[in-house]
Amino acid sequence: MSIRIGILGYGNLSRGVESAITQNEDMELVAVFTRRDPSTVAIKTEGVNVYAESELPDFKDKIDVLILGGGSATDLPEQTPKYASMFNVVDSFDTHARIPEHYANVDKAAKEGNKIGVISVGWDPGMFSLLRMVSTAVLPEGENYTFWGRGVSQGHSDAIRRIEGVKDARQYTVPVEDSVAKVRNGENPELTTRDKHTRECFVVAEDGADKAAIEKAIKEMPNYFSDYNTTVTFISEEELQKNHAGLPHGGFVLRSGVTGHEKEHKHIIEYNLKLDSNPEFTGSVLLAYARAAYRLQKEGNTGCKTIFDIAPAYLSALSGEELRKTML
Amino acid sequence: MSIRIGILGYGNLSRGVESAITQNEDMELVAVFTRRDPSTVAIKTEGVNVYAESELPDFKDKIDVLILGGGSATDLPEQTPKYASMFNVVDSFDTHARIPEHYANVDKAAKEGNKIGVISVGWDPGMFSLLRMVSTAVLPEGENYTFWGRGVSQGHSDAIRRIEGVKDARQYTVPVEDSVAKVRNGENPELTTRDKHTRECFVVAEDGADKAAIEKAIKEMPNYFSDYNTTVTFISEEELQKNHAGLPHGGFVLRSGVTGHEKEHKHIIEYNLKLDSNPEFTGSVLLAYARAAYRLQKEGNTGCKTIFDIAPAYLSALSGEELRKTML
Numbered sequence: 001m002s003i004r005i006g007i008l009g010y011g012n013l014s015r016g017v018e019s020a021i022t023q024n025e026d027m028e029l030v031a032v033f034t035r036r037d038p039s040t041v042a043i044k045t046e047g048v049n050v051y052a053e054s055e056l057p058d059f060k061d062k063i064d065v066l067i068l069g070g071g072s073a074t075d076l077p078e079q080t081p082k083y084a085s086m087f088n089v090v091d092s093f094d095t096h097a098r099i100p101e102h103y104a105n106v107d108k109a110a111k112e113g114n115k116i117g118v119i120s121v122g123w124d125p126g127m128f129s130l131l132r133m134v135s136t137a138v139l140p141e142g143e144n145y146t147f148w149g150r151g152v153s154q155g156h157s158d159a160i161r162r163i164e165g166v167k168d169a170r171q172y173t174v175p176v177e178d179s180v181a182k183v184r185n186g187e188n189p190e191l192t193t194r195d196k197h198t199r200e201c202f203v204v205a206e207d208g209a210d211k212a213a214i215e216k217a218i219k220e221m222p223n224y225f226s227d228y229n230t231t232v233t234f235i236s237e238e239e240l241q242k243n244h245a246g247l248p249h250g251g252f253v254l255r256s257g258v259t260g261h262e263k264e265h266k267h268i269i270e271y272n273l274k275l276d277s278n279p280e281f282t283g284s285v286l287l288a289y290a291r292a293a294y295r296l297q298k299e300g301n302t303g304c305k306t307i308f309d310i311a312p313a314y315l316s317a318l319s320g321e322e323l324r325k326t327m328l
Numbered sequence: 329m330s331i332r333i334g335i336l337g338y339g340n341l342s343r344g345v346e347s348a349i350t351q352n353e354d355m356e357l358v359a360v361f362t363r364r365d366p367s368t369v370a371i372k373t374e375g376v377n378v379y380a381e382s383e384l385p386d387f388k389d390k391i392d393v394l395i396l397g398g399g400s401a402t403d404l405p406e407q408t409p410k411y412a413s414m415f416n417v418v419d420s421f422d423t424h425a426r427i428p429e430h431y432a433n434v435d436k437a438a439k440e441g442n443k444i445g446v447i448s449v450g451w452d453p454g455m456f457s458l459l460r461m462v463s464t465a466v467l468p469e470g471e472n473y474t475f476w477g478r479g480v481s482q483g484h485s486d487a488i489r490r491i492e493g494v495k496d497a498r499q500y501t502v503p504v505e506d507s508v509a510k511v512r513n514g515e516n517p518e519l520t521t522r523d524k525h526t527r528e529c530f531v532v533a534e535d536g537a538d539k540a541a542i543e544k545a546i547k548e549m550p551n552y553f554s555d556y557n558t559t560v561t562f563i564s565e566e567e568l569q570k571n572h573a574g575l576p577h578g579g580f581v582l583r584s585g586v587t588g589h590e591k592e593h594k595h596i597i598e599y600n601l602k603l604d605s606n607p608e609f610t611g612s613v614l615l616a617y618a619r620a621a622y623r624l625q626k627e628g629n630t631g632c633k634t635i636f637d638i639a640p641a642y643l644s645a646l647s648g649e650e651l652r653k654t655m656l
Contacts, residue, residue: 019589023468044589099652125656127466130640131599133655137616137643138455138609140351259612261347261372265604271459272600276593281466284587288465308644308651312458313636315465323636324427327461328453 002028003294005287006063006087008053008079010034010041012154012247013092014069016283018045024287026317030063060086065290068092081105084304085113088293090286092122099125107304116293117304122282123273124148128253130307131271135255139267142257145183147196149173151249151278159224160201163217165209168237170244172200175251183254186266193227201225201232204240249278288315330356331622333615334391334415336381336407338362338369340482340575341420342397344611346373352615354645358391388414393618396420409433412632413441416621418614420450427453435632444621445632450610451601452476456581458635459599463583467595470585473511475524477501479577479606487552488529491545493537496565498572500528503579511582514594521555529553529560532568577606616643 007014010032021027029048034041038050066087070076072095080091084106093102110117132144153173160169182189205211215232252272259265275281292314335342338360349355357376362369366378394415398404400423408419412434421430434445460472481501488497510517533539543560546553580600587593603609620642
């Protein structure tokens with residue numbers, strides 16, 4: 001019997017989850033839920049319907065895991081606890097500072113409903129967190145480094161789009177090669193924000209817009225750009241569609257540590273992702289953790305879990321015996 | 329209170345574990361056990377004694393986890409089940425074909441003694457297995473590739489040493505760069521044994537030995553060398569000590585997968601290790617899993633576990649709350 005999946009929302013991430021379901025034989029998409037008028041949302045999976053979010057409670061016995069495709073700013077803080085009392089849920093909550101609060105809210109709701117809520121799943125937070133954590137446990141004396149890119153930051157692209165006179169924009173986050181080389185070489189450099197990443201912005205301006213003002217507004221934007229070396233390139237709408245339509249991303253986590261009675265031996269652990277499609281990869285990670293959520297709850301576990309709390313075997317459709325035979 | 333560690337055997341791996349214990353504040357070395365005459369074994373940790381293996385049962389209540397430093401050929405198949413009924417144990421069993429049998433034996437013994445036995449820990453099997461497994465669960469359509477090196481293979485070095493006329497030897501396993509580049513590029517090549525690795529042998533011959541015969545014996549040795557492009561270089565004993573005394577190793581696991589309704593997006597996951605000291609890194613991994621074994625058993629779990637069965641949080645000395653705050 002398949003694991004019955006519901007998806008809330010139908011943005012890029014939800015579409016990534018939908019696509020991933022077609023690659024997992026033990027999974028089945030039951031329904032997509034939206035805050036929009038369901039008749040305006042056309043999904044790719046044949047024979048599966050779109051419903052209003054308000055109909056979700058009716059699916060309590062028809063869905064094994066609800067995957068939340070919403071954003072961390074306003075959607076997930078409300079949705080994940082709300083639905084964790086009705087369904088096993090998985091989200092990609094990524095506002096680091098608010099994780100303790102989100103964890104507590106989801107834990108309470110999931111325990112009340114005897115369900116599992118897995119939060120902060122994806123690649124960062126997610127796979128990168130797993131690698132940081134395991135590598136630090138294995139090499140307790142050392143430094144962690146995380147580099148993102150080269151890839152499109154949707155949050156930074158959105159921030160540019162909100163500037164007056166901007167029609168569209170794509171922002172690429174790019175690791176500084178010289179800094180990466182030092183880390184890979186075991187030099188344990190101290191790196192500022194500016195040392196680690198540059199930001200490349202490709203901007204389509206409205207007709208007659210003040211390009212100098214746009215460039216200034218971008219480069220001086222606090223948090224997003226002011227701490228980085230930022231380049232701004234104005235391009236046509238056609239060029240943006242032609243060369244910047246995809247959502248590639250990636251990056252790498254490094255742990256540089258020492259062992260030995262004299263700390264004389266260096267070790268470098270690197271985990272590296274090169275992703276043609278950020279939302280499809282993230283959706284694939286969410287789906288693997290949906291499998292885990294389903295199984296954990298079936299075994300009688302409840303409450304909030306992160307990637308740290310879930311034994312890897314729960315992610316795979318293979319049995320323990322098959323895993324030991326083929327993957328160990 | 330510290331986790332009290334015992335070590336059985338005092339070869340390279342055990343010494344790596346001993347060194348790692350000094351880097352983990354929640355760990356304490358209680359004793360080392362040996363099949364040799366204990367008076368002939370001098371360990372590095374002050375105030376800790378060496379005992380005969382036969383005295384191990386007397387330490388049943390003095391040791392929380394026994395780490396087994398022995399080899400997979402003859403030591404571990406016997407030792408791990410034997411001691412899993414008395415102690416939580418961790419081993420580095422790496423004979424892939426015999427893992428199911430070893431798992432069953434350890435599981436039975438550990439359950440009888442209400443203990444945890446963690447088998448096949450290290451980096452391959454171990455960290456590499458974890459990455460293969462998780463990456464395959466996340467990207468179910470794709471290929472796995474594992475490359476080892478550049479590093480010293482102790483098994484292959486030993487095989488050369490057994491040849492008549494050989495005084496000493498070091499064998500380096502080296503990934504074939506062209507093949508690695510194809511995999512990183514997402515070309516999903518089909519690679520033979522010969523396509524993946526070359527073997528570099530540095531040999532010290534006995535005075536008057538037949539070097540041509542030694543070279544032939546190496547290159548034609550089945551399993552070890554005959555399926556590889558192998559180079560043999562004769563060097564002096566001084567040069568071997570000067571340039572080849574260390575035990576560096578490493579390697580990388582790649583998963584090359586696709587997502588999307590048309591399988592149109594490629595993704596490459598790479599996990600890469602560069603290790604100055606293979607036994608010290610492996611010992612550090614064993615110690616992190618010793619912490620997990622201790623905690624799992626304290627929570628009432630018993631039986632045999634592999635790296636697939638253990639939630640990552642068990643490896644860390646930090647609490648769940650601290651992990652979520654600092655690593656997620």
